[in-house]
Each structure stands twice: as structure tokens, then as C-alpha cells.
Amino acid sequence: MSPADSGSRGSGRGDGGSRGAGRADGGARGTGRGDGGPRASGSGPRRQGPGRGSDQSRPRRRRPKVDAPRLAAYEVLRQVAGSDAYANLVLPNLLRDRDITGRDAGFATELAYGTLRLQGRYDAVLSQCTNGRPLSALDPEVLDLLRLGAHQILGMRVPAHAAVSETVALTRTVAGPAPAGLVNAVLRAVARTDLAGWLERIGEVADPDGTNQVARLSATTSHPEWITRALRQSLLADGRPADELGDLLDADNEPPRVTLVARPGLVAPQDLAEEIARESGQTAVPGRWSPFALVAAGGDPSRLPSVRRARAGAQDEGSQLVALALAAAPLAPPDEGEQRPTAGVDDADRATARQAGESPSGADQPHLSQAGERPAGDRAWLDLCAGPGGKAALLGALAHERGATLLANEVAPHRAGLVRGSVSAVPDGTVQVRVGDGRDLGEEMPGRFDRVLVDAPCTGLGALRRRPESRWRRTPADLTQLGALQRSLLASAVEATRVGGVVAYVTCSPHLAETRTVVEDALRRLGDVELLDAAAVVRSIAVTEPPGLGDGPFVQLWPHAHGTDAMFLALLRRT
Numbered sequence: 001m002s003p004a005d006s007g008s009r010g011s012g013r014g015d016g017g018s019r020g021a022g023r024a025d026g027g028a029r030g031t032g033r034g035d036g037g038p039r040a041s042g043s044g045p046r047r048q049g050p051g052r053g054s055d056q057s058r059p060r061r062r063r064p065k066v067d068a069p070r071l072a073a074y075e076v077l078r079q080v081a082g083s084d085a086y087a088n089l090v091l092p093n094l095l096r097d098r099d100i101t102g103r104d105a106g107f108a109t110e111l112a113y114g115t116l117r118l119q120g121r122y123d124a125v126l127s128q129c130t131n132g133r134p135l136s137a138l139d140p141e142v143l144d145l146l147r148l149g150a151h152q153i154l155g156m157r158v159p160a161h162a163a164v165s166e167t168v169a170l171t172r173t174v175a176g177p178a179p180a181g182l183v184n185a186v187l188r189a190v191a192r193t194d195l196a197g198w199l200e201r202i203g204e205v206a207d208p209d210g211t212n213q214v215a216r217l218s219a220t221t222s223h224p225e226w227i228t229r230a231l232r233q234s235l236l237a238d239g240r241p242a243d244e245l246g247d248l249l250d251a252d253n254e255p256p257r258v259t260l261v262a263r264p265g266l267v268a269p270q271d272l273a274e275e276i277a278r279e280s281g282q283t284a285v286p287g288r289w290s291p292f293a294l295v296a297a298g299g300d301p302s303r304l305p306s307v308r309r310a311r312a313g314a315q316d317e318g319s320q321l322v323a324l325a326l327a328a329a330p331l332a333p334p335d336e337g338e339q340r341p342t343a344g345v346d347d348a349d350r351a352t353a354r355q356a357g358e359s360p361s362g363a364d365q366p367h368l369s370q371a372g373e374r375p376a377g378d379r380a381w382l383d384l385c386a387g388p389g390g391k392a393a394l395l396g397a398l399a400h401e402r403g404a405t406l407l408a409n410e411v412a413p414h415r416a417g418l419v420r421g422s423v424s425a426v427p428d429g430t431v432q433v434r435v436g437d438g439r440d441l442g443e444e445m446p447g448r449f450d451r452v453l454v455d456a457p458c459t460g461l462g463a464l465r466r467r468p469e470s471r472w473r474r475t476p477a478d479l480t481q482l483g484a485l486q487r488s489l490l491a492s493a494v495e496a497t498r499v500g501g502v503v504a505y506v507t508c509s510p511h512l513a514e515t516r517t518v519v520e521d522a523l524r525r526l527g528d529v530e531l532l533d534a535a536a537v538v539r540s541i542a543v544t545e546p547p548g549l550g551d552g553p554f555v556q557l558w559p560h561a562h563g564t565d566a567m568f569l570a571l572l573r574r575t
């Protein structure tokens, strides 16, 4: 392959080829085949040794050359399918281990993530190209190779002949010569029709009568039908027209922009923008909604000194807005005569220490009493489900500015460790990290907190842009299990909140079973809570008003309308 042959305009790998370190010699390193790579027979042109005795009588066979970024993308797909791995955890390690950088890294990333996101669309296309053979009859490895080839042809604008020949070479390397003919024939058939033609065709196959928009859009935009149906219902419940559905589904297939938060009091947005320009050559512009957001066209935020020091972080603007809304929500004064400990967090110290088997006066405990003057009735904040700590860091920074404290609770110890890293730049004495089940916290510390965040574990259907494989992994059964947990966490949060205090219930899913239904159940069951108008609070803090917020009381953000994850926010006040 000449470098120009495999150019991916879509990925920005303008020269198309994998240069230098981007080339592997075809060994099936790390493919898990355990057979030492492709067998020599039939795997490439023979090469005669020039007059070297016995070498002359035993022709050497050359292993097919394979493109390292393509091999890396293939391995990501196999690990996602075979070991339930997360692509965004597997790929960076592979790129680092193999020294795949720059444009080659961009190509591998777009190839792996794009193939995973658009797998449903490509399966619909491929099933039209296998002469009636169902895709389920193919080896899973071969199916992944075909999907990778289809994405290069239809999603990355790699010239068809390069996409086909490179995928055939990859097939020989990772699966041996047997399936190479099939891969070649199927991908040639894919390449005979352009993307627009295929979308028309697979749409008609899914919806022959033109009466089933959900089935048609599911096939063309690559979403499982149950998700498309749920998103449609959520749009309608939010007062949005059903014809936005296509835009929403398309937005799920776009990689999100790089968004950062400049944590208040720790780094100024302007200084962070200058650092981004200096370190990565990128221009970062202020976010549309959050006063602390910066948006860059690309780059790796984890390399920035301010991010490494946790003064800033990568954080979607929707996540920033919901944390800011909790901090801005109107509290009612504590009940006359209500008696409660002054800091609230002192009890958290004791609870954390009990769990960890430590003394609360241990040397590594923050000195909470050093926090600044605390406003009466607004001094103890709680993040019930804090891991990995993006919102806890923003809330912690705000709490420090306002002389309050934050207890950041997380059930998974390793995620609690991530929270500690996220909040590490917030001056000592403000944030306490606790490892524990949030469902118990309300009973352990009833009525102790003024502001409580429940960023509930959810299906993540609002963040499909970020998690390329998750739409294929989630099932409707998850809703039942998560729904019970979400209800218990919300009930515990209300119990932990003082009368007049506020709970923010947040999900990065717009699914009604995880959003309104959970909140409406809580209002019915718990009795001593009222809904606040979350839309009014978001309007009061946003730099510009996000369009279509509606009359409240709930806030639902949308990728296609706001460029954020589809975050849901309800604000409840304890009565």
C-alpha cells in the first residue's frame, strides 16, 4: 500500500499511511491467537535468498505487512467483545505500548470508536453483502474485520481499494488465509454503493412500509431499537418535537468536543486558555453555558499542567451546569430550634474512620475545622455518589470559596481513590472522601447536610458519544436493577438533608425510567419534599440561556440541542 492509498480525511491522517512506528511486521502480537501469527503458506510473495546455500533451496515466505493502527483498532474490538473491556480504557494503553502517536493514533482512535458506534449500521449493510449468509454464521473475528473495513469505506473515506486490501492483509495476519477471500468479496460489495445509497437501502429494509420511524432510524443511525424508542419518549416528555429524534441520534455518533473546567479559585479560565495555547497550540474558547468551561478543538487535556495538578479537569458542560445548579439552588432557613452538629462533616470523619478502621484524628485526615467562616445553614455539602470525582472537585472548589465543607462519598474504594485525586487541589480542610454505601448514609447522618448531590449510577444513555460500545452492552433489564438503586440513593439523600436543604438528583441518562419516574416516585413516597424549578436555577447561572429549557421543574439537556451530554436534573427541597 502506498501511504496515499489509505488516507483518512476523516481522521486527519492526511498522508493516509502509517509511518515509521506505525508499521508492524505482521506478527499477531497480542492478538490472543497464541499460534505465533499467520501461517506462512499462501501468505505473501516468495522471496529467494541471494545465493545463500541451503536458503536457496528453501524459499522464505514473507509475512503480510499489516498497518499498526488498524491492528490496534482490531484488538480493541476483540477485547470489547471478548472481555467486556471498555474501548476508552483499552485503546490508550495499546497506543502507548506500541508507540503509535500523532496521526496514526488519531486514525486508530477514529477507526476503533467509529466502528463500535456504527456497528449496527454496518451490520445492516454487511448483511446485504453476504449472499444471504446471516452475520451470526460468521466467526466473530471475521465480523469485526468486516466492520472495520466497512467503517473505512463508508465512515472514514479511505479509498475503497486501500480499505479492502489493508483489511484483507489484516485478516491474513490475525485470522489466517482462509477467510481472506470472503472479506475481500464482501468489502468489494460494500464499496459498490456510497453511504447515502446504503442509508436509503438499509432504511427500506428496516421499514419497508415507511411507517416505522424508530426501526428506520435505529438501522441508519446505529442504535438498538429499545434505545431509539426510549429517546423518542424522553424528547416528547421534555416538550420537544419527535422530528428532533434523527438529530439526537446523529449527535450520539459524533465524538464530543474537548471540554475543560477551570475549577473556581484554583485556576482562572483565561489562564487555562493561555496554558492550552502554550502547551498544545490549540485555541480554547469559553463554553456556551458554564462560566468555568473552555472548549478546545482537540488535544489531550491530561497533559496540561493544570489538569495534572487537578486545578482543572476534563468535564462536559452539562456536568458543570448541574453541579453549579446545586450550589445555586435556594435553601430555606433551618427549622427554628433545629439542633444539629455545627459542621456535619465531623460525623462523616467518624463514619469514614470506622469503615477504614482508622482513628478520625489520623494524620492524613483533613483538618475540617480550618475551613473559613461558614454561612449559617449552608455549610455542609454532600456528594453521595462521587466517583471518579469530576463534580466533587467543582463542588469542593465552590464550597471552599463559600466557607462550606464537602463530604464526597463513593462505594467503590478504587473510585474513591480517583475522587481523592480529583479534589487534591482544593485546599485542605474542605473536602472529606468517604468510602461507603450511599444507601446507608441517610440513616447514619440524618438531617446533617444543606446541599446534597445524587449523581446516580445509571445506564449512561445520555453519554453514548463518549462510550462507543455502551449502546450495545446496555439492556432494558439494567433499568430495573438501576431503578431500585436510584430510588434508595435518592431516599437516603433526602434523609441526610436538613429541613430546608436541597437535593440535586442527576443522571447522565434521559431515560424516563431513570429520571422523572424516580423523582415522581420519591415525591409520592417520601412526602416531606417539594420540587424546585431547576430550569429557573439553571437560567440564573448559565452564561447564556440554554434554548428549550421549558417551564421546568426538570432540566433535560441534549447533545443535539446543547452540545452537552443528555444530563437530567431535578432539585428537591426537604420540607
Ligand SMILES: C[S@@+](CC[C@H](N)C(=O)[O-])C[C@H]1O[C@@H](n2cnc3c(N)ncnc32)[C@H](O)[C@@H]1O
Binding pocket: 319, 384, 385, 386, 387, 388, 389, 390, 391, 392, 409, 410, 411, 412, 415, 436, 437, 438, 439, 455, 456, 457, 458
Ligand atoms: C454517575 S457516577 C458519578 C459521577 C461523579 N459524580 C462525577 O462527576 O465524577 C455514579 C457513581 O456512583 C457510585 N455508586 C454506585 N452505587 C453506589 C452506592 N450504593 N453508594 C455510593 N455510590 C455508589 C459508582 O461507583 C459511581 O462511581
